[in-house]
Every structure is written in structure tokens, then in C-alpha cells.
Amino acid sequence: SNSALDEIVHRIITAGLTDAKGETYIPSIVRVGVNAHHSISSVSMDSLVALRVESSDRAKGKRRLEKDRARIAILDESSIVASTLAFSGCSMFSRMTRTFDVVVVDEAAQAVEPSTMVPLCHGCQQLFLVGDPIQLPATVLSDRAKDHGYDHSLFKRFQTAGYPVSVLNVQYRMHPAIRSFPSREFYDEGLEDGPNVVADTERPWHKHACYGPFAWLDVRGKEFTPEGSGSKANRDEAEAALALVKDLMVRFTELREPGLMAVISPYKEQVRLVKSLFRDKLGAEIAQGIDVNTIDGFQGREKLVAIFSGVRADDKKGIGFVRDERRMNVGLTRGRSTMIVLGSARVLRKAGPWRRLVRDAKARRALFPFTRPFDKSIARLTSDTYKVEDEVYSEEGEDEEWEDDEDDEQDVDYGAESEPEGDWIPRAEPGMSDDYSDSGRA
Known part of the structure; x- marks a missing residue:
């Protein structure tokens, strides 16, 4: 996708x-x-062409020819050409005078x-195919x-x-407490932590158990299907996400920086609802700095704090494609420092891996009731007098499981080339160098 491509280029x-x-x-x-993020605009094709072809009063056809020549020259001169798979089929690539030594497909x-x-x-x-089956x-x-x-x-x-x-x-993305369950559930305990991953992902808000690392x-909310839509949403979870984001930004000024937090969900209607709610309550400028996207649109990306909204909350219905283990795997591994799940444990635990995650969260004392008014729930969970061991959960229905025949595959976000709203900018690393020697082309 364009957004994932921009993240790679930015790094x-x-x-x-x-x-x-x-060195x-x-x-x-x-x-x-298309849709290059403003943070990498300095290396976008349009910006580089504009530096070479100044605007003038010359005939439009002549300027177009000059721009075409500039594009080919830039492609030929660049050591790395970053493109989506779809855009690599455009005509300018076929007019290059050089070929690629290496192709890397992320x-x-x-x-x-x-x-x-x-x-x-x-x-x-040489071809490198990089991915997670x-x-x-x-x-x-x-x-x-x-x-x-x-x-296939x-x-x-x-x-x-x-x-x-x-x-x-060896993973360098997320705190070990976030990595723990996915490693056991999906990778047969095969994931290992990099040498500095704990130090890199520890944050002050971890002193409050409800803020992670996991x-x-x-949330005992209600799911609904908007009129004319096949997708689903959950206003309770959307408002819970808003309350969490507001509190984190107030308590920890570091998180006021755009691009550090995300809210993700399996459902497009939930994404629309959260975006609308954030714009109304936070203002357009602040809301733009919080990435809100579907799980499908967020694969390959990460945030310092990620909030997952499960949406499904009806005891009498299935949980649709939320039961998909691959989608669950992606959803639970987007946070670097903090991964928060907002969802009805009573409903989601009736499907295999979700039931095991509920048990895991309870065993780690990381499962908390979150009720309205949400600001009071946050105040209780972050109080100096709060004790995690005081939480008691009923075991009723824990081993119950249903045959889920509900199919909401039509709600999958197939727009892989679309540009999600929000800012995704990762932290810049120190020690940059402008030294460069051309040793190949990719």
C-alpha cells in the first residue's frame, strides 16, 4: 500500500x-x-521533477516532454526506487535505460x-520476497x-x-508482554526478542496496568449494522477509545506528538465511526495525527500505542471474520509499547484463540472491566489505590463455544492502494550520515 511504502521510505x-x-x-x-506522505515529499517523484523543471510560460506540450525526460533521468540515477506493485507497471519504468539489480517485495x-x-x-x-504467511x-x-x-x-x-x-x-518491534501471546498462539513460541527491545519499548504510562504493555x-457494548451497510460498528467501544486517547494525551505529553497512536478494527463502519467521533471531539488537526484504520489496511505498520476495537458484542450472534486467526495475529501485533484490546470478553472468548487470549489476560492480571462513564473507569484504574488483584471475573460460560456460520467477508478492506488518513511518522534515529556510495540498484 502507499502508506506502508511511505513508512519504509521514511525509515x-x-x-x-x-x-x-x-557506516x-x-x-x-x-x-x-500517488498520495506520498508529506514527511517524505522531498524524495517523491513530483518534488524531484519540480526541482529540475521550473515552471515557465513555455508551451504546455514542451513542459510535459521535459517532465517526462526528468522522470526517466531520476529513475536511472536513483539507487533505490520505491513503488507499489501496481504502480511499477506504469510506462515510465519501461523507458528506463538501466535495469534493477535487486527487487525486494515487502x-x-x-x-x-x-x-x-x-x-x-x-x-x-536477485529477488527477495519478504512476508508472513x-x-x-x-x-x-x-x-x-x-x-x-x-x-495464493x-x-x-x-x-x-x-x-x-x-x-x-528475532523481533525488534514490540514489548515482550505484547509479543508473548502471539508467539505462543501463532508461532509455536518461535519469536525471540531483540537485545534492546525492552529498553526501547518501556514507557512511563506502563505504571498503570490498564495502559499496558498489554x-x-x-467493554460490554452493543454492536449495530448501519442502515444500507453490510459492515458493523460499536459506539461504546468507539467512545471508550476516545476516552483512552484523551487521557493518554493529557497525562503523557509525549503522546501529543502526531503519529504515535492508532485505533484499528476489523470493520470499516467502526473505522468511520471512530474517525467521525475523533474529529468532532478532538478537532480535525489532532484527529489527523491519530491513525484510524482497518486491520487489513494496517498490516506491515506499527504505532507506539495501538488500540484494537473488536466490535462484536451480541451474545446471540457469531463474531464473523473476527474469528480469523490471521487477522487476529495482525491486530494484536501493531503496538510497539502498548497494545490495548477493547472488546466484549464474554462474546469474543466463545471463539478458539480469543478464548485463550482472555484466559491469558486473566492469568497475567491484564483483563479489566471498562464501563460507562469511561472517564471514571480510567480514573479508577489509574488511581494510586487501585489493586489489580481486586478484580474478580465470573467463570460463567468461559468454556462455551459456538459454531460460527456468520460470514462478513464483504466487509474486508480490499483497498490496498488507498491512503489511510492520519499520521504514521515513526521516530527518527540519531546518528545520520550524508555519506553515500552507489553500490547497487533496487
Whole structure:
């Protein structure tokens, strides 16, 4: 997606790359495509072209020709060309005078095979497919296409055929308390923490158990389906998310910086509701700095604080695609320092892995009742006199499980090329260097 691409580009131009001598340098890079985030606009194709082709009164056709030539020159001169798979098929790539030494496809397990083949048409001596087959797969709407294997990625094809796959099992993203359950549930305890991950993810708000590193806030809300929509929303959880964000920003000024928090949900209508609520209550400028997106739209991204809204809260209904373990895996691993689940434990625990997560949260004393008024619940949970061990939960229905025949696949966010609202800017790393030596092209 464009947003995930921008995050990669931002990290490259701020943290740099390491050369063979162990020194950091900033490579020449161009970000090709639409909807480039303002934080990386300095390396976007449009900005670089504008520097070369000054506006003038010359004929429009002549200026267009000059811009086309500038684009090709920029592509030829750049060591790294960053593009989505779809945009790599545009005509300017076919007019380059150089080919690529290396092609790296990120989130390769989420792309259909024809899409992955597009950038390879421009020359490729070495291909790296990077992805997680235990997270969201390639997205295909047609059941007939699925029956013929169109939803299999090239990554999956190689893996199924027995091609050797290198497993990168050391994680540097999230606090060990966030990593704990996904590692056990989805990766057979295969994930290991990097050497500095605890120090990098510890934060002052962890002194309040309800603010992580991992916490489940049990909201007994009501789900609903907006008129004319096949999606679902939950106003109680949306307002609970608002209360949490407001309190965190008031207590901890660090979190007032745009781009550090996110609210994610499986449902598009919940995303719309949260965005609308945040704009109304926080103002457009502050709301824009909080990323609100679907799980499908957030794969490959991360935030310092992530809040997951499960939405489903009806005892008499199933939980739809919230039961999907791959979607659950993505949703629970987006937070770096804090991962908060907002959801009805009573309802979600009736489906396999969610039931195990409820038990895990209770065992770690990370499951808390969260009732209206939410500001009073927050005040209680963050009080100096609050004791986690005082929380008592009924075991009624804990082992109950239903056959969930509800299908809400039509609500999946298939807009992989869309640009989510909000700011995602990660922290810049110190020690940048402008030294650069061209040693290849990707």
C-alpha cells in the first residue's frame, strides 16, 4: 500500500542504511506513485521533477516532454526506487535505460502472483520476497478465482513447493508482554526478542496496568449494522477509545506528538465511526495525527500505542471474520509499547484463540472491566489505590463455544492502494550520515 511504502521510505531517509564498512549513509532514493506522505515529499517523484523543471510560460506540450525526460533521468540515477506493485507497471519504468539489480517485495505473502511479477519485468538479478504467511493472505473477491488458486501468493507457491525459506524470528518491534501471546498462539513460541527491545519499548504510562504493555479492557457494548451497510460498528467501544486517547494525551505529553497512536478494527463502519467521533471531539488537526484504520489496511505498520476495537458484542450472534486467526495475529501485533484490546470478553472468548487470549489476560492480571462513564473507569484504574488483584471475573460460560456460520467477508478492506488518513511518522534515529556510495540498484 502507499502508506506502508511511505513508512519504509521514511525509515530509509531518516535512519539510513549500513554499508560494508558498518557506516551509515543515506542512499539516493525516489518514491514513485500517488498520495506520498508529506514527511517524505522531498524524495517523491513530483518534488524531484519540480526541482529540475521550473515552471515557465513555455508551451504546455514542451513542459510535459521535459517532465517526462526528468522522470526517466531520476529513475536511472536513483539507487533505490520505491513503488507499489501496481504502480511499477506504469510506462515510465519501461523507458528506463538501466535495469534493477535487486527487487525486494515487502508483504509478499499478501500479494497475488501476477502483481508480484509486474516489477520483475524491468530486470531483476536477485529477488527477495519478504512476508508472513501466518498473517493476512492475498486478497481475492472471486470465489471462482480462489477455487483456481488465484489467492495464493508467489511467496506461498515457493514455500509449498519446498523452496527453502529463511525465518527471521528475532523481533525488534514490540514489548515482550505484547509479543508473548502471539508467539505462543501463532508461532509455536518461535519469536525471540531483540537485545534492546525492552529498553526501547518501556514507557512511563506502563505504571498503570490498564495502559499496558498489554491490556484487555472489557467493554460490554452493543454492536449495530448501519442502515444500507453490510459492515458493523460499536459506539461504546468507539467512545471508550476516545476516552483512552484523551487521557493518554493529557497525562503523557509525549503522546501529543502526531503519529504515535492508532485505533484499528476489523470493520470499516467502526473505522468511520471512530474517525467521525475523533474529529468532532478532538478537532480535525489532532484527529489527523491519530491513525484510524482497518486491520487489513494496517498490516506491515506499527504505532507506539495501538488500540484494537473488536466490535462484536451480541451474545446471540457469531463474531464473523473476527474469528480469523490471521487477522487476529495482525491486530494484536501493531503496538510497539502498548497494545490495548477493547472488546466484549464474554462474546469474543466463545471463539478458539480469543478464548485463550482472555484466559491469558486473566492469568497475567491484564483483563479489566471498562464501563460507562469511561472517564471514571480510567480514573479508577489509574488511581494510586487501585489493586489489580481486586478484580474478580465470573467463570460463567468461559468454556462455551459456538459454531460460527456468520460470514462478513464483504466487509474486508480490499483497498490496498488507498491512503489511510492520519499520521504514521515513526521516530527518527540519531546518528545520520550524508555519506553515500552507489553500490547497487533496487
